[in-house]
Amino acid sequence: MLSKGAFSPPDWAKHLNPAPSSIYCLAQLPSPIHRWDLPNLPADTQVWIKRDDLTGMQLSGNKVRKLEFLLAEAKLQGADCVITIGGIQSNHCRATAVAARYLDLDCYLILRTSKVLVNEDPGLVGNLLVERLVGAHVELVSKEEYTKHGSEALGDMLVEKLRAQGRKPYLIPVGGSNSLGTWGYISAAQEIEQQIEAGTCPRFDEIVMACGSGGTTAGLALGNHLSMIKSKVHGYTVCDSPDYFYDYIQGLLDGLHAQVDSRDIVRLVDAKGLGYALSSTGELELVKEISEATGVILDPVYSGKALHGMVKDMVCDAKYWTGKKVLFIHTGGLLGMFDKLQQIQPLTGNWRRMQIM
Incomplete structure (x- = not known):
C-alpha cells in the first residue's frame, strides 16, 4: 500500500x-468475486459480482485502478x-482528491x-464531504459553461493559471479515462x-458493467479480448449514446x-434513462x-443504472441469458447515494416508535 514499483504488463x-x-x-x-x-433471473442463470466497490481508499471503487497509473506518471x-x-x-473527483493527498499532492x-x-x-x-475534508480546492463551473468550453479547455485554463503561480500541475481527464488510465482495467482483466x-x-459467459467515461469499459473489454477470459462484454452507458462511446473507446484503443475495433470487443447499451x-x-x-x-448496495449513477439495464435485457431476451454465467462489475460510488435522499426516503418506510412496556 502506497508503495511505488515497476509495472510489467501481462504477457x-x-x-x-x-x-x-x-x-x-x-x-x-484483488477485489473479491462472489x-x-x-x-427473478432467467432459468439456470447465475450472476456473480466483482466487488470493485471494496478497493479501499475511502470507497473509491473502480477509479483507484486508473489512478495507480496516472498518479505514478504525475x-x-x-x-x-x-x-x-x-x-x-x-x-472520480473524490477518489482523485484522496489519492493525491495520500501522495502529498495538492x-x-x-x-x-x-x-x-x-x-x-x-x-x-x-462526495463533497470527503473532497473538502482532505483539502481539495473546489472550482465550480455551470453546466452551460462546461458545455460551451468543454472539459479539456477548462482543464487547460486552470493548468495555465497554476503554472503562472509557479505550480507544476498534472491534468487528469474526466473519469481518468485516457489511454494510460485504461491500463487500470487491462490489469483488472489479468x-x-x-x-x-x-x-x-x-x-463467465458474459461480463456486465456501467460505462460512464469509457476507460473502465475499454480496459476490461480489451483485456478480456486479449486474455483467456473471452467473455461477451456488455457496457451499459449512463450518459451520452452508445455510438459516442464506441468512438471514444476506439480512440483509447488506438x-x-x-489494432482492434471497439465494436468487435464490447456491446454497448443505452441505459442513461432520464439522463446522467x-x-x-x-x-x-x-x-x-x-x-x-x-x-449489496449499488450507487444510483453507475452500477444501479447498469443493473437496471441488464435486468431489462434479461426480461426482453430471456432466451439469450438463460443458463449463462454472468459477472457483474460493481464499480462503487456509494457516496453518490446521499444526493438521492429525497427520492429514496419514500422507499424506506420501515420504522416506528418503539413501544416501551
Whole structure:
C-alpha cells in the first residue's frame, strides 16, 4: 500500500504501446468475486459480482485502478498538484482528491453544477464531504459553461493559471479515462483471469458493467479480448449514446496501438434513462430491492443504472441469458447515494416508535 514499483504488463498485453513503466499501489487488490443471488433471473442463470466497490481508499471503487497509473506518471513528471474534472458528485473527483493527498499532492477539482448554484457554497453532501475534508480546492463551473468550453479547455485554463503561480500541475481527464488510465482495467482483466485459474470463480459467459467515461469499459473489454477470459462484454452507458462511446473507446484503443475495433470487443447499451445522474423511480426501486435481498448496495449513477439495464435485457431476451454465467462489475460510488435522499426516503418506510412496556 502506497508503495511505488515497476509495472510489467501481462504477457498477452506486451504488444500494447505505450505501456506504463511504474505504478503506485493504492488499491486493496484483488477485489473479491462472489455469487450474487439476484431475484427473478432467467432459468439456470447465475450472476456473480466483482466487488470493485471494496478497493479501499475511502470507497473509491473502480477509479483507484486508473489512478495507480496516472498518479505514478504525475510523480514521475515532478508534479506538485493534480487537476481533474467532473460532476458535482463525481466519484472520480473524490477518489482523485484522496489519492493525491495520500501522495502529498495538492488537488484542484473543476466541478460542474447548475447555474443557480454555481455562485454558492456547494455544501458537504456525499462526495463533497470527503473532497473538502482532505483539502481539495473546489472550482465550480455551470453546466452551460462546461458545455460551451468543454472539459479539456477548462482543464487547460486552470493548468495555465497554476503554472503562472509557479505550480507544476498534472491534468487528469474526466473519469481518468485516457489511454494510460485504461491500463487500470487491462490489469483488472489479468486479475479476473487469475481468479478463474485459481478456481475461486467459474469461467463467465458474459461480463456486465456501467460505462460512464469509457476507460473502465475499454480496459476490461480489451483485456478480456486479449486474455483467456473471452467473455461477451456488455457496457451499459449512463450518459451520452452508445455510438459516442464506441468512438471514444476506439480512440483509447488506438492510443495503445491495440489494432482492434471497439465494436468487435464490447456491446454497448443505452441505459442513461432520464439522463446522467438523474434517477427514475424504477431504478431506485431496483437498487432498494437488491439491497434488501442481497445486502449489496449499488450507487444510483453507475452500477444501479447498469443493473437496471441488464435486468431489462434479461426480461426482453430471456432466451439469450438463460443458463449463462454472468459477472457483474460493481464499480462503487456509494457516496453518490446521499444526493438521492429525497427520492429514496419514500422507499424506506420501515420504522416506528418503539413501544416501551
